[in-house]
Amino acid sequence: MPRPVHRFRSSARAALAASFMLAAPAMATPYGDALKARNYLEAERLADAALAAAPRDPLALAAKVDVIVATAPEARVDEAVSLGEACVAAHPRESACHAALGTALGSKAVGAGIFSAMGYAGKIRDAFRKAVDLDPGNVDARFLLLQYYLMAPGIVGGGVDKGRALAAETARRSPEAAQLMQARIAAREDEYALAERLARAVNAAPGSDLAEQRRDALWALGMGLLMEKRHADSERIFRELQAAYPNSELGLYGQARLRQEQGRHAEAIPLLEQAAKVYPQGAVYYRLGQSLQAGGNKAKALGAYEKALGAVPALSKKQSADAGAQIKILRQ
Template sequence: MKKRPIIALVLGLVASAHAGAATEYSAPLRAKKFVEAEKLANATLARDPANADAMLAKVNAILGASGVLRVEEAVKVGEQCVAARPQAAACHLALGNALGTKAANASMMSAIGYAGTVRDAFKKALELEPRNIQARFSLLEYYNAAPGIVGGGKDKAQDLARQTAAVSAPASQLMQAQIDIADSQFARAESALLAVQPGNDEVVADRQRDLLAMLGHTYLQNKKYADSERIFNLLQKRYPDSEAGLYGLGRLQQEQGRYREAIAVFEQALAVTELASTHYRIAHAALALGDKARAASEFDKALVAHTALPGKFRSDAQAQLKGLR
């Protein structure tokens, strides 16, 4: 089972954090205030241990704040949610996301062992709620990531994208764009992404935003700097309430050695949403400029921020701090 890039993994988690009916946890989860959301969920669970909304919020908050560091706890809460509400699609989806995070950070053999359980959780969510767009995207990600031996594959992803047209034409277009990005059909993916009009559908809008960010970062990884800059600027204009466009522009400038400009843009991104990864990037830009004090401060902030820092970034930040002190 292939390990999804961290940005792809986050897509499903962020979207599922606020999909469905609004609850008291929706606003902090949407704002990525994961510690606040978990505190609210824990308070509810202390009074009502079987409260499904609180369990769902806790799974999303744990994954958003800690990622793989507390993934076993997230899996346990997801299992409790399914046990308490076996007919709730959202519980199966949350469990699948937690197990997917575990698999994405496991060895290849272990990931293959988890694969069937992840797939079955997403398929059960879709069976219980066929119009659940997030369940469809999560299953698509599974098909894109997993080999045929464990029920994945491009053909299944494309079939699912086509079938989704009967539920939501915009979602179907975005799913095909996601498949195209995975196939390096960037121009076709970009055209499809820009053509989608989400309207009032938050799940579709969030997915469009995240796929535009994925495309921008993919262009960047392939050193298509002009394409990357165009996408990130467009992303910022379309979704000014998100840090995604600014973060992407900062990464582009950092990659080009424009460290002072990158830091300025990263600081703008932090003003929108504080992310551990943004502090981490500022730290490296400061290090490149010889500002060791700023670098140490930002590495510290990256390690204690209220959003998950990918494992290799966490290890690097800890190692960098040892050398700076």
């Protein structure tokens, strides 16, 4: 699931984690198309084939980083960092390589202790800045840098003021992208009504990168409202998300998360089942297992947790451990 942009709450590491778990943009290549469709196994197969023919292909190296971060960041993070570093070393003027390196380092920072994570922060920020400097038209890199600014503490170069400056500079190139950045900033500052107006006003062509950024802005807004327990507003945003992006599971998943927060597990189950049909990732099955278990359906809960453990993208270590523990309980 895309990570919500929200107020720094508990620690610098939590902020950095939320910021860094972002995939690099998909490229206009066969593996880029597979990435856009979230067919990660096929994307990696195609990227590997490209690298077998041209081991320093920058877009294939960056795509491989994207696959790893999206599917198994905790298990393969060192590989992702090595690929990002190799991409930058071979192509120091390639924006996609720097964006990939920043993403890989961010993934590594998530699993590090707080002091280690803070040590990575400057390198991550610089990688995203370099990606933007090398290709000012790389909108995805701009959003990566924005996310960093909004979530990282000022001591490592974060800050809302830097995000606003980036949005203002982006407006000269893409007013629509800048407006979505402003929506992210408004959500970060708990100005939810403004964030909603800004995100809604953007007219993005279906399937475009800008449409994906709008989708993620709505998702972040819905999750922010949910965390603030503004349930009616959160419900409205998630319903709008589902209607605007029927090929995404996020609207369904968000509505299910809302119902779980309210203890309405029976209502969450069909939403999660629909979400699993749209995109059968581990997080959806894990949440489905929780609601089935809460409703006393042990057999189906067991099956959902087992699917969660075998799904791609993989669960986090914490969720995997909990899913395994619940399976043991259900088998007793």
